[in-house]
Amino acid sequence: MLNTHKSPGAEMERLCAQYARGRDPALRERIIAGHLNIAAALAARYNGRGVEYDDLYQVASLALVKALDRFDPEKGVKFSTFATPTMIGEIKNYFRDRSRSIRLPRNSGAMLAALEKCVDELMQEMHRAPTAEELARRMGLGVEQVLEQLEMRGAVRPVSLDYTSQEGENDAPMEAFLGFEEKGYSEFENNETIQSAMAALDGQERELIQMRYFEGLSQRQAAERMGVSQMSVSRMERRALSKMRGQMEGTDGGTSS
Amino acid sequence: MEQRNACRAIEMKLPAEKDMLLVVRLTASGILTRCGAMLDVMDDFKIAVEEACSLLIAQTESGGELHLRFEMAPGRASFEAHCQGKCVSGADLRQQETALCILEALVTEARLECGDEGVRGVYLAASLGR
Numbered sequence: 001m002l003n004t005h006k007s008p009g010a011e012m013e014r015l016c017a018q019y020a021r022g023r024d025p026a027l028r029e030r031i032i033a034g035h036l037n038i039a040a041a042l043a044a045r046y047n048g049r050g051v052e053y054d055d056l057y058q059v060a061s062l063a064l065v066k067a068l069d070r071f072d073p074e075k076g077v078k079f080s081t082f083a084t085p086t087m088i089g090e091i092k093n094y095f096r097d098r099s100r101s102i103r104l105p106r107n108s109g110a111m112l113a114a115l116e117k118c119v120d121e122l123m124q125e126m127h128r129a130p131t132a133e134e135l136a137r138r139m140g141l142g143v144e145q146v147l148e149q150l151e152m153r154g155a156v157r158p159v160s161l162d163y164t165s166q167e168g169e170n171d172a173p174m175e176a177f178l179g180f181e182e183k184g185y186s187e188f189e190n191n192e193t194i195q196s197a198m199a200a201l202d203g204q205e206r207e208l209i210q211m212r213y214f215e216g217l218s219q220r221q222a223a224e225r226m227g228v229s230q231m232s233v234s235r236m237e238r239r240a241l242s243k244m245r246g247q248m249e250g251t252d253g254g255t256s257s
Numbered sequence: 258m259e260q261r262n263a264c265r266a267i268e269m270k271l272p273a274e275k276d277m278l279l280v281v282r283l284t285a286s287g288i289l290t291r292c293g294a295m296l297d298v299m300d301d302f303k304i305a306v307e308e309a310c311s312l313l314i315a316q317t318e319s320g321g322e323l324h325l326r327f328e329m330a331p332g333r334a335s336f337e338a339h340c341q342g343k344c345v346s347g348a349d350l351r352q353q354e355t356a357l358c359i360l361e362a363l364v365t366e367a368r369l370e371c372g373d374e375g376v377r378g379v380y381l382a383a384s385l386g387r
Contacts, residue, residue, distance in 0.1 A: 041355045045308055080354075084362040088301075119296070129295040143290055150286075150296070 016071060016079040031079070032064060038084055039064050046091050056091055063090035114139060115149045197244035205240035212237060264330045273314045273321035273342060281310050281325065285336070288327045292334045294385050302334065302383045305363040309338050309379035312356045316375045318343040335366075335382040344374035 012034045019027045039060035047053045067083035075082075118138050122130035130138075136146045198206055204226070211222045223233040267288060271277045285306045289299040310323060317323075321342020328335045353369060353376050360367035360381060370378030 037351060038355050038358055041308075041359060045304055045311075045359065080358045081361065084358045088359075088362055129297040131293050131295055132290040132299070133293060135296075147286060147290060 012080075013078050016068075017073040019068070020071060020073050028068060031068060032061075035064055035080060035083060036061060038080060039087060042084070042087050042091060046095070051095065056094070059090050059094045060087040063087040066090075111145075112149055115146065193248060194244075197247040200243045200247040201240050205236060205243070208233060208236055209240050209244070264328045266329070267327045269323075269325045269327075271323045271325065273317045273323045273340060274319075275311070275314060277323070278307050278310055278314075281323075282307050284325075285327070288329060289334055289383075289385075292329050292385055294334065294383070298383055298385060301363040302336075302381070305360050305367070305381050305383075306336050306338075308356055308359050308363070309336070309381060312352070312376055313338055313340040313379065315352070316340065316345055316349075316377075318345055332385050333365075333382060334385060335380070337378065337380050339370075339378040344372075344377075349375070 012031065015027060015031055015034070018024075019031055039057055042060045043053050043056035046056050063086050064083055067086040068079070071079050071082055073079075115135065118135055119130060122134060122138060126134075132143050132146050132150070135141075136143045139146065198209060201209065208222055208226065211217045211225065212219070217225070219230050219233045219237070223230040226233065228236075267284070269281075269284065271280065282303050285303045286299060289302055294302065310325075313323060314321075317340045321340055324339045324341060326337045328337075353371070356376075357367060357369055360379070364381045365384040366380070366382040368380040369376050370380070
């Protein structure tokens, strides 16, 4: 087993040392760009636990920038070696800070909440993270149950509608799998209903409704086109709508003309 | 399961497919629990194991096989993975370096076994001391 494969990062390490001496902003950008692949790889590795990839990538990228600002080549550590644990730490903090945002079934939700509370308590008592067995003992559960709950922690956060599983080439976002109301049907129905209601109108009223609701003209524009006053148009429109409403409700809503 | 040098070991053979990563992760989780690992160590180890297997799967043509070995020793857990199968052409050195960087940050010891065609094996060890 060897770690001695040819390193494409050697040049980058030289740049990091150079940056530490001069703090050249252009060099800084180049170094960050050269290490974003690590941020991307980490975001991918922690993906699927209820936080979007883009958020994880952003958290890791910001940590990368912070790491570069703190990096001291005199310590004898490669920048990538220094920055990676920083990025991992920031991602873990991000997970820790996020609260659960959807409801689980009562039992699971309650057990998970109890488990998280128990983890916090044990950490405070022992000044270290507990083991699964210690957690199980404290909670009076089996170790398997605790492990199940731990695995479930990743399933309690909602997935974005834009999320694609990236397992295959033809994957569509989650949104594409949701049902939706077919607008065409209701448009067709509405059109039929309106056409039948308009049959109750006289020629001038029908022309007015056409201008107002199908061509989008204002009452003033319709009045100009019809050569009548806006007041007349307003009255005619009210009468026409009343007739149409009556027709749609199955009664004659027409009043005196 | 096999007894060797006071270590207890578990060996597995799996298809070298992404879908198998969950199986590997859950196995790692169970084994580290048996070792009495702290949750944060367990979490890091699981991520490292997944990263190692992903690297090997990415470099193996479909139909290949992953040979895994977990060892439990007092205060220490280790994991070894090898790929059996044809390599995809062109080793991605940048990907290997990134993977190694991540592995080294997550576990006590990480080594890649590199051949002409790319990474063919990964060794990881985590110290379980408290």
